[in-house]
Amino acid sequence: MSNYHIKHLEEYFQVYRKSVRNPEAFWEEIAEEHFLWRKKWDNVLSWDFSKPEVKWFENAKLNITENCIDRHLTTRGEKTAILFEPNNPNEEAQHISYYELHKRVCKMANVLKENGVKKGDRVCIYLPMIPELAVSLLACARIGAIHSVVFAGFSSNALATRINDSDCKLVITSDGSFRGKKSIDLKGIVDVALNDCPGVKTVLVAKRTNAEITMVEGRDKWLQPLLDEAYGDCVAEIMDAEDPLFILYTSGSTGTPKGMVHTTGGYMVYTAYTFKNIFQYKENDIYWCTADIGWITGHSYIVYGPLANGATTVMFEGVPSYPDFGRFWEVVEKHKVTQFYTAPTAIRALAKENMDFVENHDLSSLKVLGSVGEPINEEAWHWYNNNVGKNNSPIVDTWWQTETGGIMISPIPYVTPTTPTYATLPFIGIQPALMDENGQEVKGNQVEGRLCIKYPWPSIARTIWGNHERYRDTYFSAYKDKYFTGDGALRDGVGYYRITGRVDDVIIVSGHNLGTAPIEDTINEHPAVAESAIVGFPHDVKGNALYGYVILKEFGETRDRDNLRNEINQQITEHIGPIAKLDKIQFVTGLPKTRSGKIMRRILRKIASNDTGNLGDISTLLNPEIVKEIMDNSL
Numbered sequence: 001m002s003n004y005h006i007k008h009l010e011e012y013f014q015v016y017r018k019s020v021r022n023p024e025a026f027w028e029e030i031a032e033e034h035f036l037w038r039k040k041w042d043n044v045l046s047w048d049f050s051k052p053e054v055k056w057f058e059n060a061k062l063n064i065t066e067n068c069i070d071r072h073l074t075t076r077g078e079k080t081a082i083l084f085e086p087n088n089p090n091e092e093a094q095h096i097s098y099y100e101l102h103k104r105v106c107k108m109a110n111v112l113k114e115n116g117v118k119k120g121d122r123v124c125i126y127l128p129m130i131p132e133l134a135v136s137l138l139a140c141a142r143i144g145a146i147h148s149v150v151f152a153g154f155s156s157n158a159l160a161t162r163i164n165d166s167d168c169k170l171v172i173t174s175d176g177s178f179r180g181k182k183s184i185d186l187k188g189i190v191d192v193a194l195n196d197c198p199g200v201k202t203v204l205v206a207k208r209t210n211a212e213i214t215m216v217e218g219r220d221k222w223l224q225p226l227l228d229e230a231y232g233d234c235v236a237e238i239m240d241a242e243d244p245l246f247i248l249y250t251s252g253s254t255g256t257p258k259g260m261v262h263t264t265g266g267y268m269v270y271t272a273y274t275f276k277n278i279f280q281y282k283e284n285d286i287y288w289c290t291a292d293i294g295w296i297t298g299h300s301y302i303v304y305g306p307l308a309n310g311a312t313t314v315m316f317e318g319v320p321s322y323p324d325f326g327r328f329w330e331v332v333e334k335h336k337v338t339q340f341y342t343a344p345t346a347i348r349a350l351a352k353e354n355m356d357f358v359e360n361h362d363l364s365s366l367k368v369l370g371s372v373g374e375p376i377n378e379e380a381w382h383w384y385n386n387n388v389g390k391n392n393s394p395i396v397d398t399w400w401q402t403e404t405g406g407i408m409i410s411p412i413p414y415v416t417p418t419t420p421t422y423a424t425l426p427f428i429g430i431q432p433a434l435m436d437e438n439g440q441e442v443k444g445n446q447v448e449g450r451l452c453i454k455y456p457w458p459s460i461a462r463t464i465w466g467n468h469e470r471y472r473d474t475y476f477s478a479y480k481d482k483y484f485t486g487d488g489a490l491r492d493g494v495g496y497y498r499i500t501g502r503v504d505d506v507i508i509v510s511g512h513n514l515g516t517a518p519i520e521d522t523i524n525e526h527p528a529v530a531e532s533a534i535v536g537f538p539h540d541v542k543g544n545a546l547y548g549y550v551i552l553k554e555f556g557e558t559r560d561r562d563n564l565r566n567e568i569n570q571q572i573t574e575h576i577g578p579i580a581k582l583d584k585i586q587f588v589t590g591l592p593k594t595r596s597g598k599i600m601r602r603i604l605r606k607i608a609s610n611d612t613g614n615l616g617d618i619s620t621l622l623n624p625e626i627v628k629e630i631m632d633n634s635l
């Protein structure tokens with residue numbers, strides 16, 4: 001029998017040892033006993049990080065939706081698969097059973113097929129958190145199409161870039177979306193994006209807000225009438241374990257967003273196994289992850305991981321502040337949520353509000369609390385533990401990335417003793433390494449370094465869509481034969497890991513990954529701007545906020561500064577999305593640069609963070625005098 005469900009610490013250590021001594025045998029056993037394969041693999045793993053190439057369960061055949069839906073129909077057909085909680089608390093929640101989900105996915109799959117989508121085609125999904133979103137992912141997977149979900153908070157420009165990068169031929173969207181008091185014109189955003197996307201032939205439009213929208217003749221179709229007509233069963237396409245399941249874009253420190261490619265078999269096995277253990281999921285639990293399916297957290301831990309375990313997964317359309325700051329807790333009470341998984345930024349925002357919002361609700365159903373997306377600070381950890389968990393629900397601080405597909409370092413609740421701010425121990429099968437500046441592994445405990453992973457795990461991304469060289473350069477070139485995460489970490493006396501944050505030019509704002517380069521490029525497009533540099537600085541709710549240093553062109557100098565600030569932020573909103581707006585913009589006459597012309601962000605970061613006690617040696621700069629000017633006028 002495989003160790004599918006780990007229940008105590010000794011078992012964790014024993015299973016961990018087994019998983020690293022012989023990873024192939026370990027994962028083979030898990031895969032064999034807990035999943036439905038149409039054909040078993042010829043070889044469990046082949047890999048070479050220098051190429052890089054990783055293949056799990058070679059030549060195995062399966063369809064992930066048969067694992068996430070069909071195989072539960074006999075035992076859990078009536079059970080709620082997706083529990084949809086709408087934005088408006090007065091609108092009724094929907095309990096979508098596994099039967100119903102099967103029918104809806106099959107119908108959607110048939111609609112996609114009728115609209116010319118074939119195995120291997122890319123489908124862009126730009127939808128709010130409504131059931132059609134989860135159904136669309138699964139429908140693509142049903143027929144072997146590759147989904148590329150774009151978070152519905154991205155602008156038309158960002159959407160167009162992503163559609164074109166992976167050459168999507170069909171877009172699924174909605175007339176609009178509800179977010180708290182606001183309703184957003186999603187279809188309008190799609191229309192603008194598609195002016196630059198000649199490859200898109202069809203747009204399927206779900207109805208949500210009933211907003212008046214323009215339907216483009218020959219291209220746009222209302223989804224519901226097509227679903228009504230479609231047949232309610234659809235034979236699952238047989239996929240190879242290494243066929244791509246989806247593309248999901250993430251920001252890099254430079255250049256365009258990276259379309260991370262995840263494949264089918266390994267991703268399924270790893271997300272399902274981590275879900276079961278890290279949330280200690282039991283049959284009648286009600287699991288709720290508050291992320292948006294537009295991010296990897298939603299893909300792996302709202303859709304695939306929970307459904308592969310036959311779980312009930314809550315999908316929440318709204319925001320934590322609507323109709324008031326008690327909404328999360330009201331939903332927990334209403335649906336008797338047992339596992340609650342959210343981001344530190346949400347915890348910090350709610351911790352600032354009146355305690356009545358939490359105390360007025362019965363949270364006694366909760367058994368496990370989760371945190372993801374950025375380091376959780378000690379204060380937020382204690383607030384979460386005391387007020388939400390009542391010191392009775394372990395917090396799993398889960399470290400992972402879009403690229404890793406699943407959770408990599410995390411406590412297992414009721415198994416691993418937790419320590420605030422520590423993601424604690426590597427999950428089963430994960431072999432972390434901390435590296436020093438000279439490229440050597442730092443062994444032992446009480447050490448710090450750059451976090452790498454030494455051995456492949458089943459859900460590692462296989463490439464960047466259309467750019468394998470960039471995949472190699474970004475993740476496998478810094479340290480030989482190791483996957484480099486871009487994060488720094490320390491390992492304490494007992495071997496627990498604490499993630500200290502990004503060591504590259506990626507800034508995490510409210511749990512969202514933002515690359516500096518695309519934001520700077522956008523700012524530089526403003527006619528009055530000559531050059532700019534972005535850094536992060538600590539923010540008590542967002543974790544980090546963005547601070548922009550902007551050099552104006554000569555004519556720009558005469559312009560009103562506040563107007564300029566508004567215009568720059570407007571431009572960012574249009575080109576990327578409101579999540580990338582700058583909190584502070586300082587106009588400067590120069591930026592500190594090395595003699596080779598590289599901007600010294602380290603210095604700008606310190607000034608933005610009001611941490612100017614030790615700026616280090618600035619004498620080697622091309623223009624050391626600029627540092628004082630920037631400091632004197634710092635905001």
Ligand code: PRX
Nearest residue numbers: 372373374375397398399400401402499513
């Ligand atoms: O810096 C780490 C941070 O988020 C990055 C990955 O972002 P993304 O690909 O958007 O995926 C987020 C959701 C999985 C990481 O490189 N990060 C994520 N979780 C944690 C974290 N930092 C500290 N602690 C965490 N628990």
